[in-house]
Amino acid sequence: MKAILIQDYVADPSSLIPSEVPTPRPHADRPLLVRISHCSPQHADILHAQGKHQNNNPKRGWCHPPFILGYDFAGVVDSISPSYTGNLRIGDRVFGASIGAFAEYVAVKAEAVRKVPPRLSSEAACAMEGQAVSYAAVVKVAKVLPGDTVLVSGASGGLGSACCTVAKALGAKVIALAGDEGKAKMMRRDMGVNAVVVVDEGGKLVDEVMGLTKGRGVDVVLDNTGMVNDAIRCLAYVGRIVVLGFAARKGVMESVKMNKLLLKSATVTGYRFGEGGRRDPEVLEEIWKGYLEMMESGKLKAMLYGKYEGLENIGKALGDLAARKVYGKVVVKVADLEDKAKL
Ligand SMILES: NC(=O)c1ccc[n+]([C@@H]2O[C@H](COP(=O)([O-])OP(=O)(O)OC[C@H]3O[C@@H](n4cnc5c(N)ncnc54)[C@H](OP(=O)(O)O)[C@@H]3O)[C@@H](O)[C@H]2O)c1
Known part of the structure; x- marks a missing residue:
């Protein structure tokens, strides 16, 4: 072969x-x-x-x-x-x-x-295979509720785009972060999110996110790129951050000042899907069941x-x-x- x-x-x-x-x-x-x-x-x-x-x-x-x-x-x-x-x-x-x-x-x-569920194409199933983590992160870990505002970093990526779709399917408002204006334009056209903000070096993304939420901040940040400091700045009081990946960190991790968490009564949770599944196969099955139901019902579409x-x-x-x-x-x-x- x-x-x-x-x-x-x-x-x-x-x-x-x-x-x-x-x-x-x-x-x-x-x-x-x-x-x-x-x-x-x-x-x-x-x-x-x-x-x-x-x-x-x-x-x-x-x-x-x-x-x-x-x-x-x-x-x-x-x-x-x-x-x-x-x-x-x-x-x-x-x-x-x-x-x-x-x-x-x-x-x-x-x-x-x-x-593969009967109503799903093999192509879509293949695309969504690795993204059950998005369902787990949004539903089980962040416990996103209808009406929550959710910020997703690395939103153009496989995991990020699926996080956006799951959060939208639950009735959340989603702000997606994009690496550049070209990508942002395509994401605005195709992703069905509420807003796309371009990540920049100068920290303007925080001002934009605060502007979009009328100064309140977001309820949840799903962080796929490693931007916890900016995530805290974008967070509403008692907001929650789920750390999923470090795609933008090039192996160098962030330091976070703990007083910033206290000031916003923020919760930061790490989530490692594979390990969770190995330790608790029953919960893993629940995640797959919910995720596949969402896919079969058409609420979750492969991008x-x-x-x-x-x-x-x-x-x-x-x-x-x-x-x-x-x-x-x-x-x-x-x-x-x-x-x-x-x-
Ligand atoms: N916690 C878990 O269980 C779990 C499971 C699967 C994956 N992950 C992790 O989640 C992260 C995202 O995974 P993925 O499969 O979605 O990856 P991906 O498809 O490559 O997407 C990563 C996104 O991050 C952005 N990014 C920003 N800076 C980057 C850089 N320097 N190099 C590459 N991408 C950069 C890119 O968007 P822009 O170009 O628009 O900025 C890209 O679309 C990875 O760190 C992965 O290891 C975690």
Whole structure:
């Protein structure tokens, strides 16, 4: 089969091209072989390809060359190991996350995939696979209520854009932050948020957010980029901040003066979705149930960026992500499998 194989880490992931590798077989540990129809490159794939992700750590990591790149995918169950005891059958449309997704086939653990809900396209399921964290952050952690004003940083990104959509679906007013005016223009056109504010070096974003909220500040900040100090400045009294990521910090973390929290009676909560799920599988299932219901009802729609077809375009997709051209989710169509799926 064709796959994006990392023989050695690369400086520039946009240079990656597919090569021929043996097709995997399902086995006791990875009992489901999925033929991939779509995959969705994300920031972590760039770091994996460059050897800069914590998973590449020579001592503690598990992702070392040679390996097949990629994580989020959708596809069709192609074959099943006799050891498998679950409910999936050959021909079922599934989506999931497992290393090795930038390929024509991937062998996965039973818990790595779920059935695509009948009314959802495989493309949309693939785009939304990694974003259940948005539902968890908005509904379970920030406990956003109808009428709340919610500020989202990194709102053009996969997680940020999904946070905006979930908060809007709950009846909140959403202010999205964008990296530049060009992106902001497209986000105003496509994202259905109440306002888009451009992040700047000079701190004007705080004035703009305070202006938009008539000096009151926002009830909730969902911080995907690492801007807790500005988040506190934008916050209303007894507001809450959820720290989700540090996309803009380049590895250098912020210091926060605790008196600023006291003055606003602010709550700051960190949230790590993967760890939460490992520690409490029941809550994870609740999150997936709520998230999938929102998707199936049409309240939550995938925001797709551009059109990418074939594994030979993975490099372009990763290059566009690295250059911050993208807003929403990139999905690469690997194969047209609708006729092979049980619909
Ligand atoms: N807590 C959790 O469980 C969890 C789960 C998944 C992801 N995360 C984290 O959440 C963050 C967002 O993830 P994502 O998948 O949405 O990433 P993404 O698609 O790459 O989006 C990140 C966004 O941050 C903005 N940004 C600002 N400065 C940036 C910089 N120097 N480099 C890159 N982007 C920059 C970009 O928007 P503009 O260009 O418009 O500024 C971009 O759209 C990441 O830090 C990720 O590790 C956390």
